[in-house]
Amino acid sequence: xxxxxxxxxxxxxxxxxxxxxxxxxxxxxxxxxxxxxxxxxxxxxxxxxxxxxxxxxxxxxxxxxxxxxxxxxxxxxxxxxxxxxxxxxxxxxxxxxxxxxxxxxxxxxxxxxxxxxxxxxxxxxxxxxxxxxxxxxxxxxxxxxxxxxxxxxxxxxxxxxxxxxxxxxxxxxxxxxxxxxxxxxxxxxxxxxxxxxxxxxxxxxxxxxxxxxxxxxxxxxxxxxxxxxxxxxxxxxxxxxxxxxxxxxxxxxxxxxxxxxxxxxxxxxxxxxxxxxxxxxxxxxxxxxxxxxxxxxxxxxxxxxxxxxxxxxxxxxxxxxxxxxxxxxxxxxxxxxxxxxxxxxxxxxxxxxxxxxxxxxxxxxxxxxxxxxxxxxxxxxxxxxxxxxxxxxxxxx
Numbered sequence: 186x187x188x189x190x191x192x193x194x195x196x197x198x199x200x201x202x203x204x205x206x207x208x209x210x211x212x213x214x215x216x217x218x219x220x221x222x223x224x225x226x227x228x229x230x231x232x233x234x235x236x237x238x239x240x241x242x243x244x245x246x247x248x249x250x251x252x253x254x255x256x257x258x259x260x261x262x263x264x265x266x267x268x269x270x271x272x273x274x275x276x277x278x279x280x281x282x283x284x285x286x287x288x289x290x291x292x293x294x295x296x297x298x299x300x301x302x303x304x305x306x307x308x309x310x311x312x313x314x315x316x317x318x319x320x321x322x323x324x325x326x327x328x329x330x331x332x333x334x335x336x337x338x339x340x341x342x343x344x345x346x347x348x349x350x351x352x353x354x355x356x357x358x359x360x361x362x363x364x365x366x367x368x369x370x371x372x373x374x375x376x377x378x379x380x381x382x383x384x385x386x387x388x389x390x391x392x393x394x395x396x397x398x399x400x401x402x403x404x405x406x407x408x409x410x411x412x413x414x415x416x417x418x419x420x421x422x423x424x425x426x427x428x429x430x431x432x433x434x435x436x437x438x439x440x441x442x443x444x445x446x447x448x449x450x451x452x453x454x455x456x457x458x459x460x461x462x463x464x465x466x467x468x469x470x471x472x473x474x475x476x477x478x479x480x481x482x483x484x485x486x487x488x489x490x491x492x493x494x495x496x497x498x499x500x501x502x503x504x505x506x507x508x509x510x511x512x513x514x515x516x517x518x519x520x521x522x523x524x525x526x527x528x529x530x531x532x533x534x535x536x537x538x539x540x541x542x543x544x545x546x547x548x549x550x551x552x553x554x555x556x557x558x559x560x561x562x563x564x565x566x567x568x569x570x571x572x573x574x575x576x577x578x579x580x581x582x
Contacts, residue, residue: 192213192554193213193554193557193558193561194211194212194213194214194339194550194553194554194557195211195212195213196209196210196211196212196332196335196550197209197210198210198328198331198332198335199331200269200271200328200331201281201319201322201323201325202271202321202322202323202325202327202328203271203273203274203276203277203280203281203322204271204274204277204281204322205270205271205274206268206269206270206271206274207268207269207271207327207328207330207331208266208267208268208269208331209266209267209269209331209332209334209335210264210265210266210267211254211264211265211266211267211335211338212264212265213554213557214254214260214262214265214338214342214553215260215262215342215557215562215563215564215565215567215568216259216260216261216262216563216564216565217259217260217564217565217566218259218260218338218341218342218345218565219258219259219341220251220255220258220259220260220338220341221341222249222251224337224340224341225249225251225267225334225337225338226247226248226249228333228334228336228337228340228542228546229247229248229249229269229330229333229334229337230247230378231333231375231378231542232247232329232330232333232539232542232543233245233247233539234378234538234539235381235382235383235535235536235537235538235539236381236382236393236394236397236535236538237397237400237401237407237533237534237535237536237537238533238535238536238539239531239532239533239534245271245272245273246272247269247330248269248270249267249268249269249334249337250267250268250269250270251265251266251267252266252267252268253265253266254266262563262564265338267331267334267335269330269331269334271327279291280293280294281318281322294318295316295318296316296317296318296321296528296530297315297316297317297518297519297520297528298513298516298518298519298525298526298527298528299317299516299517299519299527299528300508300509300510300513300514300516300527300528301508301514301515301516301527302505302508303321303324303508303509304320304321304324305317305320305321305324305528306516306519308320308321308324309519315519315520316519317519317528321530324444325444326443326444326445326507326536326539326543328444329443329444329539329542329543329546332443332543332546332547332550333542333543333545333546335546335550336545336546336547336549336550337546337549339546339549339550339552339553340545340546340549340553342553342556343415343549343552343553343556345565345569346419346556346569346572347417348415348416348417348418348419348552348556349372349415349416349417350413350414350415350416350545350548350549350552351368351371351372351375351413351414351416351545352371352375352383352411352412352413352414352541352542352544352545353366353370353371353374353375353383353384353385353411353412353541354382354383354384354390354393354409354410354411354537354538354541355384355409355410355411355412355501356393356409356410356537357382357393357396357397357407357408357409357535357537358393358396358400358407358408358409359396360389360392360393360395360396361389361410362384362385362386362389364386366385366412368414368416368497370385371385371412371414372416373385381394382394382397382535382537382538383538383541393409397534397535400506400534400535401534403512404510404511404512405506405510405511405512405534406506406507406508406509406510406532406533406534406535407506407534407535407537408445408503408504408505408506408507408535408537409503409504409535409537410501410502410503410504410537411501411502411504411537411538411540411541411544412499412500412501412541413440413499413500413501413502413541413544413545413548414497414498414499415487415497415498415548415549415552416497417497418487418493418495418496418497418498418552419493419495419572419575419576419579420492420493420494420495420579421492421493421559421575421579422492422493422552422555422556422558422559423435423488423491423492423493423555424491424492425490425491425492430491431490431491432488432491432492432493432551432555433451433486433488433491434491435551435554435555436449436451436488436498436500436548436551437449437451437500439547439548439550439551440500440502440544440547440548442547443502443540443543443544443547444543445504445505445506445507445508445536445540446502446503446504446505446540446544447503447504447505448502448503449500449501449502449503450500450501450503451485451486451488451499451500451501452483452484452485452486452487452488452499453465453484453485453486454486456484457484465484466484466485467480467481467482467483467484467485467496468480468481468482469481476580477495478495480494480496483496483497483499486498486499486500487499493555498548498552500544500548502540502541502544504536504537504540507532507533507534507536509529509530509532510527510529511529511534513526513527513528513529514526514527515527556568556572559575560572560575
C-alpha cells in the first residue's frame with residue numbers, strides 16, 4: 186500500500202488458532218523503552234474477558250514469552266519477537282501435525298460445510314483446499330491475541346509522550362448507549378476487569394447482557410459497536426499530502442482488518458453525512474493564557490485533512506455477529522456440493538468487548554508508527570528531544 190511512505194513501525198503475526206503458539210514480530214521501536222511484561226499480559230487478559238465468551242477462554246491463559254529484542258527490561262533497538270502458547274494444542278497435535286500423517290484424528294476434523302459469513306469457502310476456493318480447516322485456523326480471531334501483544338508495546342511507547350488509548354462498548358445488537366461517554370468514564374471502565382461488557386452505563390449494560398443471554402438461548406450470536414479513544418494526541422500526526430499518508434485512512438484500514446469488523450466511523454462521520462455543514466464543523470477559538478487553539482466540539486474525531494488536530498482521536502468499529510452458530514444456517518458441502526447444515530466450531534456468541542481490545546491494539550500500532558514518522562530517533566532519549574522541540578514549535582505558533 187505504502188509506495189510513497191515506508192512504515193517506521195512494522196509488525197506481523199504468525200500461528201494458527203489450534204497450533205502450537207501464536208507469534209508476533211515487531212520492528213522499529215527505539216532503544217531504551219522500558220518494557221512492562223505485566224502490562225503486556227494484562228492486555229492479553231483483557232482480550233479474553235467479556236460477557237458471551239465460549240469455552241476456549243477457560244482453556245487458554247495467554248501470557249507473552251518475549252524471546253528477542255528486550256534485555257534487562259528495555260528495548261535494545263532490535264526486532265522484538267513474542268510467543269503466546271496455545272494450551273489447546275495438546276488436543277490438536279495429531280489433527281494439525283506439522284509432518285504428513287494418516288492419523289484418523291486429522292480426517293475426523295476436516296471441515297467441508299463452510300459457514301456463511303466466514304472465510305471458510307472463499308479461502309478454500311482461493312487456496313484450492315477442499316477442507317476449510319487450514320483457512321479457519323488462520324482466519325480465526327484467536328490471531329488477535331498476537332496483535333494485542335504487539336499493541337501493548339505500542340501503547341508503552343505512546344505513554345512515554347502522554348498519549349493513552351482505551352475503549353468501551355456502545356452497542357450490543359439494538360441496545361445502545363445514547364450519550365457521549367467522558368474520558369474519565371472510559372478510563373474507569375477499562376480499569377474494571379470485572380465489567381461484563383465494558384459499558385460505562387450500568388443500566389444500559391444490563392440491557393446489553395439480556396441481548397447476549399437471548400442470543401445464547403436461541404443458539405445465535407450478536408454483534409455491536411465499540412468506541413476507541415486516543416487521549417492527549419499531539420497535533421500534526423499524519424499528512425494531507427498523499428492519499429496513503431492520511432492518518433484517518435490508516436486508522437480505518439487497521440480497524441477494518443480486525444475479524445468481524447464490517448464498518449468504521451471516525452468522529453461523528455455517520456451523523457455528519459445527514460447534516461448541514463454548519464452543524465458539523467468544530468468551531469475554533471484561541472486561549473491566549475494557555476497559548477492554545479481550542480475547538481468547541483470534536484465531531485471531527487480529532488482528525489482534519491488526515492492530520493491530528495490535538496483533540497482526542499475517536500474511532501468506532503461496527504462488529505457483525507460472528508459466523509459460528511449453534512443453530513447453523515444452510516450451506517453446500519464443498520466436496521459433494523449437496524445442501525447441508527454449516528459446521529459448528531466451539532465459539533463465543535458475543536465478542537464486542539474483545540473486539541474493542543483488539544481495536545485498541547491496532548489504533549496504538551498506527552499511532553505509534555505516526556509518532557515515529559514525526560519524531561524519529563534510534564533511542565527513546567533522541568525521540569523525546571525531537572518531540573519536545575516540536576512541542577515548543579507548536580507552543581510558539
